[in-house]
Amino acid sequence: MSPAVTDIFTLSHNSKLPDLLEANEKWSEGMTEQHPCLFRDFNAHGQAPHTLFIGCSDSRYNEECLGVIPGEVFTWKTIANLVRSDDPTCRATLEFAINVLKVNKVVLCGHTDCGGIKTCLTHQREALDNPECGHLYSYLQDVDDLFHEHKQEVFAATDDLQLQSRMLSVLNVQRQFKRLVAIDTVQKAVARGEIEVYGLLYDVATGLVEQVPGAVEK
Ligand SMILES: [Zn+2]
Known part of the structure; x- marks a missing residue:
């Protein structure tokens, strides 16, 4: 047991x-x-970290899934691992990690069973539109847009909620990855050959990460 x-x-x-x-x-x-x-x-x-790890704020994973110890990885966690070029925390984190700390890898790591994604997938976001969760409601707009853009293919692929949510997690990593590599700090460092950028998916049921298709830049 x-x-x-x-x-x-x-x-x-x-x-x-x-x-x-x-x-x-x-x-x-x-x-x-x-x-x-x-x-x-x-x-x-x-500190002289080799990697910047961007993940979801979820309690079930962090940079330790790479087997690292304190001092190796600079970390930024955000609900549903959203990367927005108009978010000052995002821009400051990238500038500090890449231009000051000189990491040579940036990992964008989403995960399965993501609460932010499942909230949109199961149409529970509307219930957050109240004074106690108004910021969260607005914040999840991006995930809701992703869901609506892909809901036909996701529903056509499977009836299983866990698999639907997994598909959206992959699509979300691909979407955030595209935004990440379009930010000038990242773009310039890639062009200079100083960093590689990877999009990964962490499976909360196994502890394993896999590479997300198309999400690699070097
Ligand atoms: Zn999550």
Whole structure:
């Protein structure tokens, strides 16, 4: 029998600040045991990440799916991994990672079972059009547009909600990837041969990433 989530998670809704601090101490000790020089000899003296990881804010994955440790990857997470050229956080993150930190890889990694995508796919976005979720409602416009542009092919391909949502996740990575590589900071660095850009999809059911068709620039 599978253990309950409460048996394998470190913290829970019941955890308070002392629990967080204690958990952090254990994590730091464990990390130091595994890599005695990591904090003291490397992270204490700055960062030189090789990769910028752009992913969805979803709790089930992050740059650690690449097997990396602190100091390797600069990360930016956003709901449904949307990349917008008019978003100052997006532009600042790209400028810092590419022009200042000099990463040589940019990874745009979407994922299966994305809440933002499923909200639009199951027509639940309308319910967010209220004062408590108004920003989220507006934010998801882009995902809703994607859904409406592709709904015929998605519904024709399968009746299975999980597969429909997976197809939209792939289409979303392709759409955001196109926008990402069109941003001048990225475009110039690619042209100078300084970075490669990859679009990936993380599967929350297996922990594996796969390359998204057409989403590579080098
Ligand atoms: Zn998501």
